[in-house]
Amino acid sequence: MKLHGYFRSSASYRVRIALNLKGLRAEHLPHHLRKGEQRDPAYLALNPQGLVPTLQDDSGEIITQSLAIIELLDETHHEPPLIPNDPLRRAKVRALAMALACDTHPVQNLKVLARLRELGLPDEQVTGWAAWVNREGLAPCETLIANEPGPFCFGSAPTIADLCLVPQLANARRFGVDLAAFPRLLRAEAAAKDLKAFADAAPDRQPDAE
Amino acid sequence: MKLHGYFRSSASYRVRIALNLKGLRAEHLPHHLRKGEQRDPAYLALNPQGLVPTLQDDSGEIITQSLAIIELLDETHHEPPLIPNDPLRRAKVRALAMALACDTHPVQNLKVLARLRELGLPDEQVTGWAAWVNREGLAPCETLIANEPGPFCFGSAPTIADLCLVPQLANARRFGVDLAAFPRLLRAEAAAKDLKAFADAAPDRQPDAE
Numbered sequence: 152m153k154l155h156g157y158f159r160s161s162a163s164y165r166v167r168i169a170l171n172l173k174g175l176r177a178e179h180l181p182h183h184l185r186k187g188e189q190r191d192p193a194y195l196a197l198n199p200q201g202l203v204p205t206l207q208d209d210s211g212e213i214i215t216q217s218l219a220i221i222e223l224l225d226e227t228h229h230e231p232p233l234i235p236n237d238p239l240r241r242a243k244v245r246a247l248a249m250a251l252a253c254d255t256h257p258v259q260n261l262k263v264l265a266r267l268r269e270l271g272l273p274d275e276q277v278t279g280w281a282a283w284v285n286r287e288g289l290a291p292c293e294t295l296i297a298n299e300p301g302p303f304c305f306g307s308a309p310t311i312a313d314l315c316l317v318p319q320l321a322n323a324r325r326f327g328v329d330l331a332a333f334p335r336l337l338r339a340e341a342a343a344k345d346l347k348a349f350a351d352a353a354p355d356r357q358p359d360a361e
Numbered sequence: 362m363k364l365h366g367y368f369r370s371s372a373s374y375r376v377r378i379a380l381n382l383k384g385l386r387a388e389h390l391p392h393h394l395r396k397g398e399q400r401d402p403a404y405l406a407l408n409p410q411g412l413v414p415t416l417q418d419d420s421g422e423i424i425t426q427s428l429a430i431i432e433l434l435d436e437t438h439h440e441p442p443l444i445p446n447d448p449l450r451r452a453k454v455r456a457l458a459m460a461l462a463c464d465t466h467p468v469q470n471l472k473v474l475a476r477l478r479e480l481g482l483p484d485e486q487v488t489g490w491a492a493w494v495n496r497e498g499l500a501p502c503e504t505l506i507a508n509e510p511g512p513f514c515f516g517s518a519p520t521i522a523d524l525c526l527v528p529q530l531a532n533a534r535r536f537g538v539d540l541a542a543f544p545r546l547l548r549a550e551a552a553a554k555d556l557k558a559f560a561d562a563a564p565d566r567q568p569d570a571e
Contacts, residue, residue, distance in 0.1 A: 198501075199500075199501035199504035199505055200460055200464065200501040201501070202464070208449075212449055214449070214452045214453065214456060215456045215460070215505075216455065216456035216459040216460060216463070218455070218459055218463070219452045219453075219455035219456040219459055220452065222451070222452065222455060223448055223449070223451070223452040226448045226451065227448050238433055238436045238437050239418075239422055239424070239433070241429075241432070241433065241436065242424045242429045242430065242432065242433040243424065243429075245426065245428070245429035245432060246424060246425045246426035246429040249426040249428055249429055249462075249463075250410055250425070250426060252459075252463055253426070253428070253459075253462055253463040253466075253467050254410065254412065254467045256463075257463050257464045257467055257468055258467055258468055258473060262497075263468060266490070266493070270482065270486060270490075272480065276480060280476070280480075283476070287472075290409075291408075291409035291410040291411070294409035295409055295425075
């Protein structure tokens with residue numbers, strides 16, 4: 152298996168955690184997003200969105216979109232499960248993952264911030280935008296799991312929701328968001344960071360880290 | 362079942378199509394997004410994100426996030442399937458849905474456009490932003506399904522990918538995007554629009570349409 156990614160990409164980080172939790176090995180192929188390597192024609196032929204991650208499985212099949220990749224890994228390698236069995240619980244876990252992966256992360260990614268700069272916004276307004284997106288994205292997540300038993304987002308083991316949360320909190324810190332208002336999210340993050348699968352997936356532990 | 366939504370919301374539109382395809386009835390409870398009704402405390406208690414749709418099932422359970430709702434409906438009401446059985450095909454179908462539902466729609470939603478106005482961007486730049494997001498979002502989708510047999514995104518029946526595509530194309534038109542470059546997407550849309558389940562879910566067919 153090959154995983155095309157970038158050390159600081161939240162979406163790549165999610166898939167790295169999933170691979171580690173499942174005990175799956177992949178060859179990591181970095182694409183330097185800040186140098187625009189995701190727009191190389193050879194990469195666009197794999198992933199027309201020009202985004203990371205992209206998974207190439209052993210038969211050469213190409214899968215894009217981090218959540219689709221994680222669902223595939225969960226369906227083909229059952230242990231440990233990253234999505235619970237009960238349909239209603241599955242929906243609640245997926246909804247939290249999507250609150251972050253749909254409504255938060257893409258609105259503050261590199262491409263969006265670059266576009267804001269092109270439109271003439273000064274750097275502090277661009278950083279302010281990213282901080283706003285993270286605050287607005289994380290606050291409802293705190294409420295959504297307020298009554299869930301911990302320590303993880305949904306109970307005693309990590310799910311796809313935690314795989315989205317940990318990278319998003321790292322982004323929020325990078326943009327200067329005060330996370331003190333989110334104690335339940337921080338509790339889930341602390342539990343996750345105690346696991347080697349999460350620690351080994353962290354951006355600063357990747358070969359392409361700068 | 363109750364579906365909290367808004368006639369013009371793409372995410373509500375996706376779920377309406379899913380309910381119709383599955384032959385499920387729901388009471389439709391509109392929340393007027395342009396009047397800010399999604400921020401009423403009573404609604405925020407159901408959906409802390411202040412977004413639509415929200416599904417309340419017959420036992421009162423609350424599910425947010427359109428794709429999580431559709432996956433739940435697909436898991437609990439199997440016919441017709443909206444996601445294929447084969448894990449790799451599932452991943453490809455989900456990836457297209459997510460290219461639209463994660464990387465496209467949230468970057469051009471009402472809240473983001475309102476924020477751009479607050480930052481001082483004139484109306485034509487805000488509309489230009491929305492058009493840019495739609496073009497950038499749809500173009501890779503055209504490539505991703507270029508070699509898929511039609512007429513739908515993935516074969517002879519609609520999937521969750523079509524449920525995301527049809528509302529997104531409506532958005533793109535609303536923002537003035539020239540869709541001539543996307544013949545494969547338009548072919549899928551035409552097939553979908555021939556189905557009563559899609560036609561009945563269209564924004565202008567909803568009781569709250571203006």
